[in-house]
Amino acid sequence: MAFKNIPKPNELAQIGHKPPLMKGWLDTPVDIRTGVFCYAGQPKNLEAVGLPNPRKWAPTDDDWQLPDNWKEIFLEGMRERLDKYRTFQIFMDICVRCGACADKCHFFIGSGDPKNMPVLRAELLRSIYRREFTFAGKLLGKMAGARELTPEVLKEIWYYMFQCTECRRCSLFCPYGIDTAEITIIGRELLNLLGLNIDWIAGPVANCYRKGNHLGIEPHAFKDMIDFFLDEIEGVSGIRPEPTFNRKGAEILFVTPSGDVFADPGTYTAMGYLMLFHQLGLDYTWSTYASEGGNFGFFTSNEMAQRLNYKIYAEAKRLGVKWILGGECGHMWRLIHQYMDTWSGPADFLEEPVSPITGTKFENAKATKMVHLVEFTADLIRNGKLKLDPSRNDNLRVTFHDSCNTARGMGFFEEPRYVLKNVCNNFFEMPENTIREQTFCCGSGSGLNAGEDMELRMRGGFPRANAVRYVHDKFGVNMLANICAIDRAALSTSMEYWVPEVGVTGLHEMVANALIMDGEGERTTDLRGEPLPGFEEKEEGEEDV
Amino acid sequence: MNFILSLIITLVIVHLLVVIPLVGILAANLQFLFGVILPYAAVLVFLVGMIWRVTTWAKSPVPFRIPTTAGQQKSLPWIKDSKLDNPTTTAGVVGRMLLEILLFRSLFRNTKMEYREGPRVTYEWEKWLWLFAIVFHYAFLVVLLRHLRFFAEPVPVFVQILESLDGFAQVGIAPLNGLGLPVMLLSGVVLPAAVTFLLLRRLLIPSVRYISLPADYFPLLLILGIATTGILMRYILKLDVVGVKQLMIGLVTFKPVVPQGIGVLFYIHLFMVCTLFAYFPFSKLVHLAGIFLSPTRNLANNNRMVRHVNPWWYPVKVHTYEHYEDEFREKMIEAGIPVEKE
Numbered sequence: 001m002a003f004k005n006i007p008k009p010n011e012l013a014q015i016g017h018k019p020p021l022m023k024g025w026l027d028t029p030v031d032i033r034t035g036v037f038c039y040a041g042q043p044k045n046l047e048a049v050g051l052p053n054p055r056k057w058a059p060t061d062d063d064w065q066l067p068d069n070w071k072e073i074f075l076e077g078m079r080e081r082l083d084k085y086r087t088f089q090i091f092m093d094i095c096v097r098c099g100a101c102a103d104k105c106h107f108f109i110g111s112g113d114p115k116n117m118p119v120l121r122a123e124l125l126r127s128i129y130r131r132e133f134t135f136a137g138k139l140l141g142k143m144a145g146a147r148e149l150t151p152e153v154l155k156e157i158w159y160y161m162f163q164c165t166e167c168r169r170c171s172l173f174c175p176y177g178i179d180t181a182e183i184t185i186i187g188r189e190l191l192n193l194l195g196l197n198i199d200w201i202a203g204p205v206a207n208c209y210r211k212g213n214h215l216g217i218e219p220h221a222f223k224d225m226i227d228f229f230l231d232e233i234e235g236v237s238g239i240r241p242e243p244t245f246n247r248k249g250a251e252i253l254f255v256t257p258s259g260d261v262f263a264d265p266g267t268y269t270a271m272g273y274l275m276l277f278h279q280l281g282l283d284y285t286w287s288t289y290a291s292e293g294g295n296f297g298f299f300t301s302n303e304m305a306q307r308l309n310y311k312i313y314a315e316a317k318r319l320g321v322k323w324i325l326g327g328e329c330g331h332m333w334r335l336i337h338q339y340m341d342t343w344s345g346p347a348d349f350l351e352e353p354v355s356p357i358t359g360t361k362f363e364n365a366k367a368t369k370m371v372h373l374v375e376f377t378a379d380l381i382r383n384g385k386l387k388l389d390p391s392r393n394d395n396l397r398v399t400f401h402d403s404c405n406t407a408r409g410m411g412f413f414e415e416p417r418y419v420l421k422n423v424c425n426n427f428f429e430m431p432e433n434t435i436r437e438q439t440f441c442c443g444s445g446s447g448l449n450a451g452e453d454m455e456l457r458m459r460g461g462f463p464r465a466n467a468v469r470y471v472h473d474k475f476g477v478n479m480l481a482n483i484c485a486i487d488r489a490a491l492s493t494s495m496e497y498w499v500p501e502v503g504v505t506g507l508h509e510m511v512a513n514a515l516i517m518d519g520e521g522e523r524t525t526d527l528r529g530e531p532l533p534g535f536e537e538k539e540e541g542e543e544d545v
Numbered sequence: 546m547n548f549i550l551s552l553i554i555t556l557v558i559v560h561l562l563v564v565i566p567l568v569g570i571l572a573a574n575l576q577f578l579f580g581v582i583l584p585y586a587a588v589l590v591f592l593v594g595m596i597w598r599v600t601t602w603a604k605s606p607v608p609f610r611i612p613t614t615a616g617q618q619k620s621l622p623w624i625k626d627s628k629l630d631n632p633t634t635t636a637g638v639v640g641r642m643l644l645e646i647l648l649f650r651s652l653f654r655n656t657k658m659e660y661r662e663g664p665r666v667t668y669e670w671e672k673w674l675w676l677f678a679i680v681f682h683y684a685f686l687v688v689l690l691r692h693l694r695f696f697a698e699p700v701p702v703f704v705q706i707l708e709s710l711d712g713f714a715q716v717g718i719a720p721l722n723g724l725g726l727p728v729m730l731l732s733g734v735v736l737p738a739a740v741t742f743l744l745l746r747r748l749l750i751p752s753v754r755y756i757s758l759p760a761d762y763f764p765l766l767l768i769l770g771i772a773t774t775g776i777l778m779r780y781i782l783k784l785d786v787v788g789v790k791q792l793m794i795g796l797v798t799f800k801p802v803v804p805q806g807i808g809v810l811f812y813i814h815l816f817m818v819c820t821l822f823a824y825f826p827f828s829k830l831v832h833l834a835g836i837f838l839s840p841t842r843n844l845a846n847n848n849r850m851v852r853h854v855n856p857w858w859y860p861v862k863v864h865t866y867e868h869y870e871d872e873f874r875e876k877m878i879e880a881g882i883p884v885e886k887e
Binding site for chain 1: 836
């Protein structure tokens with residue numbers, strides 16, 4: 001049981017949000033707690049991609065085995081990034097500490113730890129900035145909120161930079177748009193200069209670099225896993241799709257996070273992709289080399305992210321496809337939308353994406369040439385190209401979780417709702433302060449989806465779960481739909497802990513269940529092998545009453 | 546450093562700002578220093594400081610286009626996009642920035658998390674911070690602009706209009722009006738009230754108290770001091786307005802004169818204003834300029850339509866397909882996956 005080492009939900013949810021009255025945060029040393037931190041990056045994973053200072057260490061060690069000139073490296077790194085990122089420079093300078101961000105963070109709401117208020121997370125770095133880079137900080141010290149970078153302070157920065165999921169909810173409420181994700185991203189870059197990564201990030205990065213995906217699935221195994229899905233699909237629908245791999249001359253390259261081929265319930269989403277593409281007769285190919293849409297390099301450094309992101313365009317070019325279609329994922333889509341063209345473009349060897357089924361030109365993707373699958377599917381439904389039977393999802397009472405990255409990094413709200421409403425009959429929104437641009441993180445994003453930090457994850461997942469609990473109690477919601485691979489993994493755990501009555505599904509799993517495929521046999525079960533509405537009794541062998 | 550210590554430090558400093566000109570004028574007759582030299586110095590520090598600050602920001606490039614999107618994206622033509630909260634055009638960005646700068650759009654979203662037994666959390670209406678912040682900033686602006694009457698003869702028309710608008714609520718109502726008080730200017734009441742709210746909020750809300758530094762109390766107390774001395778001069782200790790105007794016009798025409806008989810209170814007021822000016826570029830008050838350059842707000846969300854170039858982009862070490870195939874070629878062939886080299 002994943003929760004054996006953490007308190008019961010009712011105990012964990014006893015949260016105090018009042019910081020100490022008389023002891024200021026500058027005088028409160030860090031307490032690195034088990035259940036909150038993630039294990040240190042293993043040396044082999046750092047070596048695999050040439051990250052600095054590979055060694056065996058543990059966050060609970062007194063001595064973190066830093067290089068002798070660690071402080072110089074860190075401060076020089078700060079100076080360099082102040083010169084390279086306007087965000088960093090401005091966000092160090094203009095915060096007025098109004099506190100509007102404080103109670104917007106899922107980790108603060110779920111833990112009450114004042115250093116999880118976004119403003120203080122940033123102040124951890126700002127205090128160093130003031131001490132080293134401003135006159136007032138040098139002169140006035142603590143009075144100006146400045147402090148020396150000591151090994152203790154470095155540990156504190158490490159501890160809290162890995163308690164932020166870079167969800168940017170605070171940034172939405174900040175009157176100056178200060179983005180804690182930027183602070184955390186740069187904070188983690190600085191820590192990585194000293195070899196202070198966590199293994200849940202370093203491992204996937206090393207895997208992805210060499211094997212093409214975070215999970216380290218080698219090409220033949222990747223194909224095997226998809227083959228397994230084909231068996232399942234055939235069992236459910238009587239139809240066996242025929243996907244291709246690394247095929248030159250395909251019209252479209254399809255890229256999705258490898259989580260979709262690895263673990264339930266993401267696997268059902270992957271089956272959904274395969275069924276939809278088969279029904280459309282889409283001329284597309286998977287790639288085993290670019291078999292990862294996600295990018296844990298982004299949780300390491302900008303450079304590492306660029307090194308991993310390179311493969312998508314490189315593979316599209318090698319295979320000679322016209323454009324790229326991307327599966328359901330959160331941070332993958334923030335990167336494709338906001339970073340990929342800058343890192344790895346221009347994609348002048350590709351064509352402006354046009355749906356081969358509807359003829360719709362995706363004008364919004366004319367530079368990157370990469371279309372979100374949900375945009376693609378929404379367009380299909382709008383043009384009447386899919387035969388759908390939403391009643392097949394009638395056993396589900398569904399709510400939709402907006403992923404942080406697609407919400408606040410794209411504004412991806414109506415497309416998934418349009419698809420969802422066309423494939424199911426029972427859709428209920430969570431309260432308005434918890435959805436769309438104000439959506440709450442699953443609690444485990446940005447590489448924190450490990451096992452050892454379960455307490456942190458369940459605390460961070462509390463606000464989202466709280467909203468799901470609300471619609472469960474009020475409308476009988478029993479399914480939480482989303483468009484993110486990390487959500488599918490993280491929310492499954494979080495729901496099991498907080499709202500066990502609610503399951504988790506990817507959007508395209510529901511699409512595939514509702515999709516009437518040409519030549520399919522009578523479907524009696526959904527992709528999970530559970531009876532479709534109307535087939536329950538036969539399945540259970542009960543007698544009619 | 547706790548809030549009591551922070552407050553004590555700040556109060557001591559603000560009181561020093563009263564004592565210094567008091568002693569300087571009453572004991573040492575340093576009218577020229579406090580009336581001419583320091584104001585020039587403060588304005589100079591302000592201007593040079595702000596230019597330096599904004600240049601520092603502007604020199605730092607924007608490698609990635611990372612707006613925080615707060616509404617529906619522009620994608621398919623039949624989906625209505627949110628043109629201000631998620632702009633794709635320059636006009637949209639200008640609109641978004643105007644909403645931020647003039648109406649504090651993001652702060653207006655503010656909610657308050659309430660933790661309840663159950664356990665559950667809810668998010669409640671909380672617009673007080675937005676309201677007092679916006680009232681404070683506009684009251685400050687009006688007061689600042691109204692002071693132009695000391696710098697120009699004749700008084701510019703817009704200042705006169707501002708004054709009449711601002712003063713429409715004459716103090717007292719019948720039968721008690723006309724007690725000889727000058728027109729009570731709205732902003733004169735509103736400004737200190739808003740500052741007081743912001744200060745009390747800082748002291749009373751536990752999480753905000755915890756994050757507050759002396760650098761947060763200082764501007765509030767300083768502005769409160771400036772407002773108090775201003776109100777005292779205007780309403781209680783009738784000031785020699787003609788002398789003050791002479792001094793001010795002398796300063797702006799670079800022919801400084803120090804008229805005799807201006808009360809010491811004026812010099813205290815002026816010294817605190819000079820402190821605010823000189824302090825401004827080196828403090829959090831630079832948010833005034835920073836908001837214009839904030840990359841999460843001032844960029845269009847047209848990322849997949851228009852390429853954004855990072856000026857310091859450099860090629861990185863990558864794992865090419867050739868490397869990959871070299872490692873896995875046999876397994877690929879065996880699994881029937883096409884390869885480049887058989």
